[in-house]
Amino acid sequence: MSSANARARLTEQDVRDLTGRYNQRLFRMARAIVGQDADAEDVVQEAWVRALGSLDQFRGDAAFGTWLTRILINEAYGRVRSRKPNVDFTADAEPAIRAHILKFPAASSRPDPETTVANDQTRRILERAIDALPEPFRVIFVARVVEEMSVDETAALLGLKPETVKTRLHRARAKLRAALEAEMSSSASAAFQFDGARCERLTEAVLARLNLSV
Numbered sequence: 620m621s622s623a624n625a626r627a628r629l630t631e632q633d634v635r636d637l638t639g640r641y642n643q644r645l646f647r648m649a650r651a652i653v654g655q656d657a658d659a660e661d662v663v664q665e666a667w668v669r670a671l672g673s674l675d676q677f678r679g680d681a682a683f684g685t686w687l688t689r690i691l692i693n694e695a696y697g698r699v700r701s702r703k704p705n706v707d708f709t710a711d712a713e714p715a716i717r718a719h720i721l722k723f724p725a726a727s728s729r730p731d732p733e734t735t736v737a738n739d740q741t742r743r744i745l746e747r748a749i750d751a752l753p754e755p756f757r758v759i760f761v762a763r764v765v766e767e768m769s770v771d772e773t774a775a776l777l778g779l780k781p782e783t784v785k786t787r788l789h790r791a792r793a794k795l796r797a798a799l800e801a802e803m804s805s806s807a808s809a810a811f812q813f814d815g816a817r818c819e820r821l822t823e824a825v826l827a828r829l830n831l832s833v
Contacts, residue, residue: 629671638667641684644766645691651761652695652754662698666691681775689776748798756791763788 645666649659670677670690677686749757762773763784774781 629674634671637671641687644684644688647761647765648688648691648758649695651758652692653698658698659695662691662695666694669694685772685776692776744799744802748795748802751798752791752794756787756794759784759787760791760795 642663645663646659649662649666650656653659653662666687670687677683681689749760752760758777759773762768762776763770768776770781770784773779774784777784779787
């Protein structure tokens with residue numbers, strides 16, 4: 620069956636359902652490789668066009684998400700190679716590209732301003748630490764920890780041995796831990812702040828208990 624016929628069977632809702640299900644994984648993986656939001660979005664778009672345009676080539680040997688992610692990874696590395704033809708993706712390569720943005724759910728549906736600021740600061744610290752990881756470790760970290768892929772799936776997607784995935788993840792975690800410890804130690808004096816709206820709420824509560832509130 621031709622790819623044109625395969626595309627013809629897709630409805631707008633089909634595409635919306637698929638992109639809604641897989642876009643986050645695709646963007647995270649693309650962002651880990653190409654290093655910029657705009658480039659990552661371009662890569663995701665191109666991966667979808669390539670995948671949906673060649674659905675007749677999907678044989679079901681792997682899960683659809685795995686097949687799709689493999690297309691995305693190939694497209695992302697192709698984008699990087701086109702920018703730096705001699706880029707080296709060995710384990711010892713220094714990062715020529717930057718990484719991924721982690722999304723952290725809010726602790727409640729309506730966090731107070733201090734919580735929002737604290738979450739944003741934590742996210743930025745983690746992003747900087749992940750950005751500093753060498754590319755081979757960064758991609759493994761995103762796949763295994765952020766996207767929670769299995770060792771075997773990660774190995775298959777990246778063309779690595781499972782043992783290599785485990786080793787790089789271990790090294791990524793060690794590097795990340797060291798970076799976070801260094802970052803956190805310099806910010807320790809700002810810990811356990813109690814000001815702003817929380818401080819004001821406490822003050823108002825004490826005043827009310829003392830019958831001193833206006």
